[in-house]
Amino acid sequence: MSDTYLLFTTVSFGYEHSLETIINGLTAHCAPGWTGIVGANGSGKSTLLRLAAGELTPSAGTIQSSGSVVYCPQRTDTAPDNFNGFMTVYDKPSMRLKAILEIEEEWLYRWETLSQGERKRAQIAVAIWQEPDVLLLDEPTNHLDADSLRVLYSALEAFNGTGLLVSHDRFLLNTLCYQCAFFEPPRIVMRSGTYAQGKEQQNIEYDSTLKMKHEAESTLQSLNREVTRRRNAADRADSQRSKRHLKASDHDAKAKIDLARVSGKDGAAGRRLRQLQGRVAQAEQTVESIDIKGRRVTGIEIPSEKSKRDTLFTLEPHTIPLGTRRMLRIPEISMAPSDRVAISGKNGCGKSTFIRFVVERLRIAPEKIVYIPQEVDDTAAKRILAEVRSLPNEVLGQLFTIVSRLGSEPKHLLDSDMPSPGEIRKLMLAHGMLHRPQLIIMDEPTNHMDLPSIECLEEALAECACGLLLVSHDEDFLRAVSSTHWQIVPDSTSQNVYSIHRQM
Structure with a gap:
């Protein structure tokens, strides 16, 4: 399949309910190999894949491919097409x-009853098995444990x-990709190389643009100062050529003023001022x-x-019970108010089941708990968005x-009928923060979130005062925010039994 391709030609798209165009005039060629798609949650990354898959129709432009296209969405609510086959x-x-x-x-x-990680593995296996010309993957590493990640890298390579x-x-983007499309609304910039190389180029471009902006602003300030100086000079010249301050008998002085007016010397300062004001207008346009793009505060x-x-x-x-054959054994276990607990284990070992079991037995007021499950279905996402929209303006702000x-x-969230999975998690966390939580429970919190958001969340959780109960396959994230480790491992008595081991 060395002659496969995907071609976008001046493609634009915007949802009917939104006044904004999400993708505006994109022209890009994707050759054999992997093109990374990176950007903030809600910037249009999944929309681009849906356009390429034919689920959405561009409002302008064309999309062409060399043959069959298979799309793996973020969500795994239902089994993929051809799963039975x-x-x-x-x-x-x-x-x-x-x-x-x-x-x-x-x-x-x-x-x-499959875990989210098991579903994701099955979804990707079905996609690769179909041997498509073009394969579209939306967050394929979500929910996968360390062993599954290593296998996925090999399969995609x-x-x-x-x-x-x-x-x-980042490892996946830096290992596989020969080019990356950076979503920097309202534009999409294709940069050659891995994510790290593209990010470095993005930073160079940002710093160069910022320098140009500062230099242009400095020039404008200098011109404005000169305008002020020349305006004062013109005002003095106007005052000097006025006859109102002269005595009626001072004919010599009046004659000099008349001569200056005839020769044009009296308007020179004014003309210089008008010329300079034209330069100021040009500098303001510059x-x-x-436009500074590429970084958000x-x-x-x-x-x-x-x-x-x-x-x-x-x-x-x-x-x-975990499905029909497996089970999870829970020892006598407790969590203190300031504990920061990381939970890890292989896909299907019962991590999410354990979290739900805990949530039902908490001893603190519901409004003091922030619980963000591994997946939020469409119905729940719409309900959360409706609740947010109904908040008083001050709270909404x-x-x-x-x-x-x-x-x-x-603004994008307010305009959206269905926020992205990453945006829903941000809404749920932000809403919970309004009530000063005593416990934050997050099941795979880094799933669906963009890279800057993950780093931001990591720093915030590391400093918060409440208890943390976190499930994640992201070992770096867990090391940064937790102090206690509960690992779910196969029990020595049976391969279908898992148990919780506490590590400090």
Whole structure:
């Protein structure tokens, strides 16, 4: 498939309910290999993939491809198309993918009880199995454990078609991509090289543009100072050529003024002033034309408090079923108000199930809890957006200040019928922060979030006063914000039993 391609020609698109154009005149050529798609939540990355997949129609321009196109969306609510065919065929490609991604035959019958990581592995396996000319992946590393990530890197590296990759995973972007499209609304800039190389070029461009802006502003300030000086000079000249201050008998002085008027010397200062004002207008246009793009002001402080209770929860020994055959054994375990707990384990070991079990047994007021699950379905997302829109203006302003500092555009959220998964998480966190939480529970918090938002969230959680209960496969993130580690591992007594091991 070395001759595969995807071509965008002056493509524009905007949703009917929004006055803004999300994609404006994009022209780009994607050759065999991987093109990274990076940008803030809600900037239009997923929209671009949906356009390429044919789910959306451009308002202008054309999109062409060399052949078949397969799209893997962020969400895994439903089984992918052709899942049944993939699971019931036993050819060499399907058996290889099932082995590599550890996909079990029973998954065909229990999609609803699969973990999000298991669903994501199945979704990607079905996509690669179809051997498309063009493969579109939206956050493929979401929900995957460390072992699955290593397998995914190998599988995507072996793909020899044309791929578009939306991801917040820096390793993936730097390992696979030969070019990256940076979403910098209202433009999209294609830069050659890996994400790191493109980011370096973006920073160079930003610094150069910022320098040009400062130089243009300095020139404008100098010209304005000169305008003031010359205006004062012109006013003095006007005063000097006025006859009102002369005596009626001072004919010599009056004659000199008349001579200056006839020779034109009296208007020289005024003409110089008008010429300079023209230069000022040009300088103002130059300053206005230099648009600084590429960086947003981010950074938040989470207003939180430590609970006065002895414990946030205490669990007695318990066994939780995980599907039909597996189970999770919970020891006697508790969490103190200031504990910062990281939970890790392989896909399907029961991390999200354990979190839901804990949420039902918390001892603190509901409004003092921020709980952000691993996935928020469309119905819940629309309900959250409606609740936010109904807030009083003062409260809504506070919430949107937080959302903006997390790297998203509040106006875009208000215009949207369905915010992106990353934006929904920001809304939920911002809404919870308004109540000074005593406990923040987040299941895979870095999933769906853009890179600047992840770094911002990491810094904020590291400094907050409340308890933290976090599930994540992002080891760097967990190391930065947690002090206690609860690891879910296979029990020594049975391969279908998992248990929680506490590590300090």
